[in-house]
Amino acid sequence: MKVYGANKSDIIGAMKSGNVTIAVYGLGKMGLPLAAVFADCGARVIGADVSPEVVASINRGECHVVGEPGLAGLVAKNTAAGRLSATSDMVDAAKQSDVMVILVPTFLDADKNPDMSIVESVCKNIAQGLDKGDLVIQESTVPPRTTHDIILPLLEGSGLSCGEFGVAHCPERTSSGRAIEDIRGAYPKVVGGIDESSTQAAAAIYSVINSKGVIPVTDATTAEAVKVFEGLYRDVNIALANELAVVCDEIGISAIETFDVANTQPYSHIHKPGCGVGGHCIPVYPYFITKTVKSDTRLLTLAREINDGMAGYTVELVRRGLGEVGVELKDANVLVLGVTYRGDVKETRCSPALSIIDILKGECRVVFAYDPLFGDDVRQFGAEPRRLDDVGDIDAVVIAADYEEFREIEWGELRLRHRVLVDGRNVAEGDKFIGDGFVYKGIG
Ligand SMILES: NC(=O)c1ccc[n+]([C@@H]2O[C@H](COP(=O)([O-])OP(=O)(O)OC[C@H]3O[C@@H](n4cnc5c(N)ncnc54)[C@H](O)[C@@H]3O)[C@@H](O)[C@H]2O)c1
Known part of the structure; x- marks a missing residue:
């Protein structure tokens, strides 16, 4: 009909x-x-x-x-x-x-x-x-x-x-x-x-x-804008959370605790910070506006820059963590956990993990990766495959995607060469590593 x-x-x-x-x-x-x-x-x-x-x-x-x-x-x-x-x-x-x-x-x-x-x-x-x-x-x-x-x-x-x-x-x-x-x-x-x-x-x-x-x-234009604006809202707010997380690091407080308490006020909705924004929606849609309108869209452009910059910040945390155990990044083997943009979803488009791997490749000795959904296929992203039961030569671990499996890791039992953990997704609870002799760096 x-x-x-x-x-x-x-x-x-x-x-x-x-x-x-x-x-x-x-x-x-x-x-x-x-x-x-x-x-x-x-x-x-x-x-x-x-x-x-x-x-x-x-x-x-x-x-x-x-x-x-x-x-x-x-x-x-x-x-x-x-x-x-x-x-x-x-x-x-x-x-x-x-x-x-x-x-x-x-x-x-x-x-x-x-x-x-x-x-x-x-x-x-x-x-x-x-x-x-x-x-x-x-x-x-x-x-x-x-x-x-x-x-x-x-x-x-x-x-x-x-x-x-x-x-x-x-x-x-x-x-x-x-x-x-x-x-x-x-x-x-x-x-x-x-x-x-x-x-x-x-x-x-x-x-x-x-x-x-x-x-x-x-009209159709309003419907188009609804969808694109949903993504922009997320991107700009994540950028705010990321910028504030870096500030919290400098002044020596927990961003997560600060955000959680700030958000008990009904007008505050500070998002979660992390090692970047991936997938083919949120990091893409800002350009659907910035590249098509004449109006001033500096905020959208800056949010993109901040979120894209989190991969480099994550690598800086690795460098700092290694420095605390007396290892230089250029001599370190680094294991990245998760190559997808989101845990438990097999999608790598615009994944921050891939940017982290790219930066590490130019800075550390060897970059390894483990992703539950890829196995040895992580080679296509420029990292050597490595499993968590074989970490004797690993100096630092970076959590780049929030897989459920990573929440279950018994960190105290991992036989790492150096115990440096950079948590880019707030998957692990920092406090419990101190007793296990870890240098723990979270984003937030
Ligand atoms: N995946 C998501 O999470 C998501 C969420 C919301 C919106 N979207 C939007 O939905 C749209 C589709 O995304 P997707 O994730 O389903 O893509 P996808 O890559 O999973 O699938 C696209 C399909 O289109 C087919 N295709 C390519 N060219 C074609 C053509 N000329 N004619 C007919 N078929 C063709 C491909 O073979 C493929 O099967 C995009 O605009 C995306 O932004 C995606």
Whole structure:
């Protein structure tokens, strides 16, 4: 059923009874969970992806995305029921569908300018299969105004005009490891159309899958800004916490204790400090603003600089810690724990651990790494693999990601050559190391 211009209850009824066909472009960490949830709620879903391996595995009922609780079961169930299939024929997927959802990667180029080329290429594909009454939903994170200034004109390349089809931006606000839970309703879906009918049609569709409902906003640009600003808020506030943590170190107090107590006042929300900000969201989105607007955005730029600088500060803590046991960094073997940007999530994009490894490589004797999700593959990041039961020649350990496994380490039992621990994620409790003869340096 065509949804643009239809009334809400008709759209909801058609979707639940399998009479709305939805194409989801991009079956990655975010696209596959969304496609599976749409199918599980009754829609007929065609996943469209350029990767033949991804398409083939989904058509076999298999799930290539790891670490997403509940996803494999949903993919198996809904492919078996005939509600979920995949194709690499982008144009045909659009021709067969009433709703086309774009959820492909958005990047920065070498100069940190937003690179929307994949979104643009998908829009050109969709334009070739666009019909009157279709609704195109853009979920990829993009700089504000992208839907209006780039996506809409590309879709009008179909020969149809705005008003004959709908377009909305409905940002994906989840994060890896909790996608199904979030999509189904950890918080409401933000929906902003290029016109009222687009907003209404998108709101009806998401009301079927999200138990927390929908927040309709004035337009697509507002919806784009909501998503980008969520990330900027985190980046700037983490930068504040990091700067204050360095100050606390200088004046000899615990930042963690100070922040916790300050935050008992309801207007104070000081974030957690750490060895950097990673992933492909928070460190990327500031550039979606700083590189696209003329306004003064010094605060965003400075926050990026501060957060990127934490990897160097972490290495300085290693140097200081080693100095306290009489070892120079250039003579030391350093073990980095965790190469991912977040513990228990296999994602290394913009990971601070990789910056720490890069800096250490030029400064210490040998840099080793251990990550529960990578094993010997840590070599690809320039570090030698090493396990925690083989640390006799290690002079310093850096915790760079907050894996649950690292919280369980019996530090007193590790047979390190020198007991220097730099905790970049506040995983270990500093006090308990003093008795074990450790030099402990935390960030905060
Ligand atoms: N992963 C997250 O935690 C997260 C959270 C919120 C928002 N987002 C946003 O979601 C979007 C997608 O991110 P992701 O993590 O799912 O990416 P991903 O890299 O996991 O997956 C992207 C998928 O798109 C496919 N693809 C690439 N080019 C294509 C094309 N031209 N046509 C069709 N498919 C194509 C790839 O083969 C891949 O399967 C990004 O804009 C990202 O910013 C991601």
